[in-house]
Amino acid sequence: MQTKTLDEILSTLTQNDQGVPLYRRVEERLKSAASLEQFQNGALFPDELTLANRLGVSRGTARAALSRLVQQGLLERKAGVGTRVARPKPRSGISAWRSFSREMAEKGIPVETYSSECRAHPATAVVAQALQLEPRTPVLRLDRVRGWGGVPVLFSSSWLHPRLQLTGAEDYSKPLYDVIESASGIVAEKAREDFTAVAASAVLAKRLGVKPGSPILLRCHAVCEANGRPIEYAEVNYVSSRFTLTLDLRRESLGA
Amino acid sequence: MQTKTLDEILSTLTQNDQGVPLYRRVEERLKSAASLEQFQNGALFPDELTLANRLGVSRGTARAALSRLVQQGLLERKAGVGTRVARPKPRSGISAWRSFSREMAEKGIPVETYSSECRAHPATAVVAQALQLEPRTPVLRLDRVRGWGGVPVLFSSSWLHPRLQLTGAEDYSKPLYDVIESASGIVAEKAREDFTAVAASAVLAKRLGVKPGSPILLRCHAVCEANGRPIEYAEVNYVSSRFTLTLDLRRESLGA
DNA sequence: TCAAGCTAAATGTTTAGACATTTAAATATG
DNA sequence: CATATTTAAATGTCTAAACATTTAGCTTGA
Known part of the structure; x- marks a missing residue:
């Protein structure tokens, strides 16, 4: 030029x-x-x-x-x-801004599971509400501590709807929705996410190797099919100092 | 209406x-x-x-x-x-987000603003990165404490890209994206959300009327146009005991 | 000296009119 | 009947002119 x-x-x-x-x-x-x-x-x-x-x-x-x-x-x-x-845009480096989790996924860093337990528990009020079941109905619950590099990052509890007919013996090292889809043919489509911050309880602190009272990002997660029938309800506790959850969103359409 | x-x-x-x-x-x-x-x-x-x-x-x-x-x-x-x-485009996208006040309005909760200050500050490294500006560029920053029923729920700092040509004298009691759209014609379309939990600092605790160390949900929020040009970067601190942030998500559609 | 007020220069808004281009439908033509 | 052609109606482009508003800098007066 x-x-x-x-x-x-x-x-x-x-x-x-x-x-x-x-x-x-x-x-x-x-x-x-x-x-x-x-x-x-x-x-x-x-x-x-x-x-x-x-x-x-x-x-x-x-x-x-x-x-x-x-x-x-x-x-x-x-x-x-x-x-x-206007000031020239600094660098084409659009990507320098990445979350830890996404970075992990994209770099293929393997997520490690430090403990995993899957058995039936009676549904609590919250769980029953989310899965549209009667309270105290037995529901399969998957508890896991996961992280990477030897450091625990999250503790999650997932309640899986009885309709899925899971036994608890499935291979939960694979992505959960792959497990569900191949076991039952049911496809997860929509989710509602609730985010809050809590202080780590003594039990949780011990499981995640942090001090009691540490900031925890609590993500409550209700997944359902396209037709609205519930599949899973999960509560995920992230150690905030070790993890940032990132979502890419689009604006809801304006008209109507 | x-x-x-x-x-x-x-x-x-x-x-x-x-x-x-x-x-x-x-x-x-x-x-x-x-x-x-x-x-x-x-x-x-x-x-x-x-x-x-x-x-x-x-x-x-x-x-x-x-x-x-x-x-x-x-x-x-x-x-x-x-x-x-125009027929609203079939937003194949992941999800939807709405402005805070719009969200609350839909639930019938009138959002109150307890303090609001808007003036230019030099961009910090994080802000400059998010808005693709040079560090220390003056950027309009909108600080607000909001809540309802007389109780503060969040403290937010929004950095508004200079390109929007806002003066700081706009009526920020209206939803922010309406203000931006009517002032500049620029439409917010995509957002990247980072969620973490933090303990309230002394300053923040005082502003929000909680004890220092209380769990705070910190939401870092980068909004841009459909073409990817940045509009706003915001850090929102929610008092977790008073507020749960909810998002409705859809699985990314496969076709197109 | 300092602040208020003026002024010039730039962008911002609005109008009126002329003509070009694109499209769909009506009309002519074979 | 099928295909060109015309035409009317809409958006698209361009100009010229006037006035409003905003801003930085200069001027003036206390």
């Missing part, structure tokens, strides 16, 4: 490129101009009227092009002051 | 609301009109000239308002045909 001067870039537009709207052609010129060294320090861009005259278009057209570039984040305008090139 | 007729919505604008640009007032009217039942089936919206005449503005102004709504994804235009209300 040979560097042109501002004058060259802003020379009057040719008659070519017909079919492409004027403001688009102006936009391209201005984009080139914005990349000029002289505007990288926050120096003012030429004003709208000057640009319009130099390019041989009306102020409206120049302004339309400028507005598009502002919208695109390349320029910044301030009433009464002028237009500047 | 009482349903007005199209005629009522498109009655000539009053002289009130001075200081708010015409095209913005028109935008609001058109947004109301677009929610009307009669346009939900793909029926054509009134044409630009009709809208302009009915509202008593020029075509240019009506068109500016329409363009903003197109930009926001609410309307679709087609040359030679007309304007229609």
Whole structure:
């Protein structure tokens, strides 16, 4: 990309490129101009009227092009002051911002299970509510302590709906939803997540190797099928100092 | 929300609301009109000239308002045909999030704001990273203590990207994303949420009226446009004993 | 000296009108 | 009947002009 001067870039537009709207052609010129060294320090861009005259278009057209570039984040305008090139984005490194858990998953660092126990317990009120069962119905409960690198990170209790017909003898070293799907053909689709912070109880502290009272991220997790029938209810206790839970979300659609 | 007729919505604008640009007032009217039942089936919206005449503005102004709504994804235009209300795109995505006040409003809980301060601070390393700015760039920061029934529930700090061109004088009693959208036309679309639990610091404890060391749910929240450009980075501290954060998630769809 | 007020320069808003382009449907034509 | 062609109606582009608002810097007066 040979560097042109501002004058060259802003020379009057040719008659070519017909079919492409004027403001688009102006936009391209201005984009080139914005990349000029002289505007990288926050120096003012030429004003709208000057640009319009130099390019041989009306102020409206120049302004339309400028507005598009502002919208695109390349320029910044301030009433009464002028237009500047927005600070260049530092680095393409979009990814430097990663959660521990995601990092683990992507790097394939194996999650270790330090204890695992699976047997039936009568449903508590909360569990019964979540799984839409009568309280005290026997439900298979999977308790696990997991982590990586020899350090426990979480303690989880999962209650699995009797409808799934699990025996407790399945291979729970595989991802839970794979186990459920291959055992029963039921597909997890929706989940409701509740997040709270709690102080570690004595029992929990001992299991996770932290001091009682340490901050614990408690995630209560109700999973169901697409049709809304409940599959699993889980309570996961994360040692906060060792783990950050990251979610990528999209906004709920606006209309209706 | 009482349903007005199209005629009522498109009655000539009053002289009130001075200081708010015409095209913005028109935008609001058109947004109301677009929610009307009669346009939900793909029926054509009134044409630009009709809208302009009915509202008593020029075509240019009506068109500016329409363009903003197109930009926001609410309307679709087609040359030679007309304007229609866009069908909400099938957000195949993982999930949904709503603003805090919107969430609470849906539950009928009026959110109260106990303190609110908005002024520019130099970006910290974390903030600069999240907003893709240079560290120490001045960024508008909105600090709030909110809750309900006279009890504080959360302390939040929101850093708003300079690109939004907010002044700090906006009406932050409205949902934040409405403020951003109406001020700049920029639509929040995606978010990345990090959850951890922390113990309340002395300063935080005082602000929220809890004992130091109490469990706090810390939610770090990076919001961006559909194209990935950052809008807001926020750190929200919830008093865990008074609040549970709930998210509804869907499994990422396979097709498309 | 310092603050209030003025001023010039920039962006922001609004209008009116002309013409171009695209589209769907009506109309002519083979 | 099927295919061009025309046409009307909508959005798309562009201009010129006027006035409003915001801001930084200058000027002035206490």
